[in-house]
Amino acid sequence: RIDFGAPWWLLLLASAAAWLWWRRHRRPAAILFSRVDVLTRGAFRGRWLARVLITMRLLAIAGVCVALARPRAGARAEQVDSDGISIILAIDLSSSMLAEDFQPLNRLEVAKDRVKQFISGRTVDQVGIVAFSGEALTQVPLTVDYPVLLAAVDNLQPGQLEDGTAIGTAIATSANRLHDAPGRSKVLVLLTDGVNNRGTIDPRTAANAAAALGIRMYTIGVGS
Secondary structure, eight states, rough: EEEESSGGHHHHHHHHHHHHHHHOOOOOSSSOSHHHHHTTTOHHHHHHHHHHHHOOOOHHHHHHHHHTTTEEEEOOOOOOOOOOEHHHHHHHEGGGGGGOBTTTHHHHHHHHHHHHHHHHHHSSSSSEEEEESSEEEEEEEEEEEHHHHHHHHOOOTTTTOSSOOOOHHHHHHHHHHTTOOSSOOOOEEESSSSSSOSSSSSHHHHHHHHHHTTEEEEEEEOOO
């Protein structure tokens, strides 16, 4: 819906309407022309030009009044109470994800497409994104702002982080995000095409720690 930040400026529109009413009902004592050559063209054309100028002046005043009233639309705060789950999507960005197993698309583009389909199917679940390769980074914390999540997925590209596949670090980073998350269930979805070859945390150790925190982990292999 549309409202105004400073609606009192709209009162000037009433003043403009009152001025127009006064001007139409007053009876000038003489016929005024700015130039003599206008008089020679006839009274009808003179009246037409005068009406055009008045109309343009009124439109300009109305536009200024509406602008000063600061119209605004679209944003609103809404509180939703739901029993959704908390989900972290850990997405592998290592250089091997550029392999074109799914020609003409590479592994990463196919994974991103599936992730966006998954996000689009959520309604009340909190979703976050962790990107990883040789290191892990929280790309988007848990949120229900699905358009932001979809935009973040589109921006994921190899080379944003140090190359490699640090699966243990990705699990640990994701579990840290899910540790204090609300919801009746906490889920980690790991999408990768390789085995752990970087990082200081063993994947099994990280997975056992996540399980101890009540986090369910699902691993999706990407590639042929």
